[in-house]
Amino acid sequence: MESWWRGILDSLVMGMVIPGLMLCVGIKWNDANPNPDMLLQPTEETVEEAAPQTMRLLSPDGNPEEMDMETYVTSVLLGEVPGSFEMEALKAQAVVARTVACRAMSTGGKHGNGSVCTESSCCQAFLTAEEYLRKGGAEETVEKMTAAARQTAGQILTYEGLPIEATYFSCSGGRTEDAVAVWGTDLPYLRSVESPGEEDAAHYRDEQCFSGTVFLDKLGLQLTGDPAGWIGKTSYTAGGGVDTMQIGGVSFRGKDLRSRLGLRSTAFSIDVRNGEIVITTRGFGHRVGMSQYGAEAMALEGNHYQQILEHYYSGTILSQWEG
Ligand SMILES: [Zn+2]
Numbered sequence: 568m569e570s571w572w573r574g575i576l577d578s579l580v581m582g583m584v585i586p587g588l589m590l591c592v593g594i595k596w597n598d599a600n601p602n603p604d605m606l607l608q609p610t611e612e613t614v615e616e617a618a619p620q621t622m623r624l625l626s627p628d629g630n631p632e633e634m635d636m637e638t639y640v641t642s643v644l645l646g647e648v649p650g651s652f653e654m655e656a657l658k659a660q661a662v663v664a665r666t667v668a669c670r671a672m673s674t675g676g677k678h679g680n681g682s683v684c685t686e687s688s689c690c691q692a693f694l695t696a697e698e699y700l701r702k703g704g705a706e707e708t709v710e711k712m713t714a715a716a717r718q719t720a721g722q723i724l725t726y727e728g729l730p731i732e733a734t735y736f737s738c739s740g741g742r743t744e745d746a747v748a749v750w751g752t753d754l755p756y757l758r759s760v761e762s763p764g765e766e767d768a769a770h771y772r773d774e775q776c777f778s779g780t781v782f783l784d785k786l787g788l789q790l791t792g793d794p795a796g797w798i799g800k801t802s803y804t805a806g807g808g809v810d811t812m813q814i815g816g817v818s819f820r821g822k823d824l825r826s827r828l829g830l831r832s833t834a835f836s837i838d839v840r841n842g843e844i845v846i847t848t849r850g851f852g853h854r855v856g857m858s859q860y861g862a863e864a865m866a867l868e869g870n871h872y873q874q875i876l877e878h879y880y881s882g883t884i885l886s887q888w889e890g
Pocket residue numbers: 677678683684685686689690691
C-alpha cells in the first residue's frame with residue numbers, strides 16, 4: 568500500500584509539490600529513512616511565523632462568528648471523541664474536523680454562508696474547554712485534545728486541490744460504506760474499506776425488537792399472517808449495508824428503513840423470534856468515511872495519523888490550509 572508521505576516525497580523529488588505546502592509547513596525528513604512522524608510537522612520557526620487561522624462558527628442564535636481554528640478543532644474533539652483515545656486517532660480526528668470547517672468555507676457548506684454549526688447531527692459536535700470542565704471533564708483531556716489540534720495545526724485533506732467531504736461516524740461494524748450507496752454521489756475517496764478492530768465499540772452490534780403491529784405501522788404497511796413471510800429479497804451495498812429489501816411485496820431502500828425504524832445503521836438483518844421482529848444492526852452512523860473506533864483500533868496497532876487518514880480517505884493529500 569503506497570502511503571502519502573511516499574507520494575509527497577516523490578512529488579518533492581519531481582518538483583511537483585504544491586508550492587504553499589513547503590512554504591508554510593517546513594517539511595523535514597530523513598532521505599534515507601523517511602518517517603511519517605517527521606512529515607508535515609511545523610517547525611518552531613514556522614509556528615511563530617504562521618498567522619492564526621480562523622473558521623466560521625454558526626452560533627445557536629443563527630449568526631456566524633469568526634473563531635480561532637485550533638480552538639475550534641479542540642472543541643470538536645472534546646465533543647466528538649473520548650479522552651481515552653490514542654493520540655494518533657485524535658490527530659486524525661483533528662485533521663478531519665478542520666477539513667470539515669475548511670470545506671464549508673470553500674463551498675458555502677450546509678448553511679450556505681461558509682459556517683459550521685455545533686450540532687453533531689448536522690455539522691460537528693462542539694464543546695468548549697470551559698463547558699467540558701464544568702461537566703466534570705478532566706483537565707488532562709483538554710490538554711490532550713489541545714495537543715492533537717496543535718500538532719496538526721492547519722493540516723487538512725484535499726482532493727484535486729479542494730478540501731474533501733470529510734465525513735466520519737462512530738463505528739462501521741467491520742466495513743465502511745460507499746458514499747454513493749448513502750447519498751447517491753460517488754466520491755473516489757469515500758469508498759468502502761475494511762475497518763477491523765472495532766468489536767469493543769458500544770454499538771458494534773445491536774438488537775432492536777418490534778412487535779409486528781409497530782413494525783407495520785412504521786412502514787405504512789397492512790399485512791397479516793406470520794411475520795417471517797413478510798421479508799423478501801434483499802440486495803446489499805459494497806459496504807454490506809442493505810441496499811433494497813422487499814417487505815410484503817414493497818421494495819424499500821435500506822436507508823429509508825433505517826430512518827423509519829430508527830436503526831443505528833443500514834447494515835442490518837431481520838429475524839423473527841417468538842412472533843417478534845428482531846433487527847440486528849452492525850455499526851453506528853452512516854458508515855461513510857472515517858470510523859472513529861476504527862481509527863482508534865488502527866492507532867492501537869501502531870499506525871500514525873497519516874496512515875489512518877490514508878486508509879479511510881484513499882487518494883487524498885494531506886495539505887496545509889492557506890485560507
Ligand atoms: Zn450544521
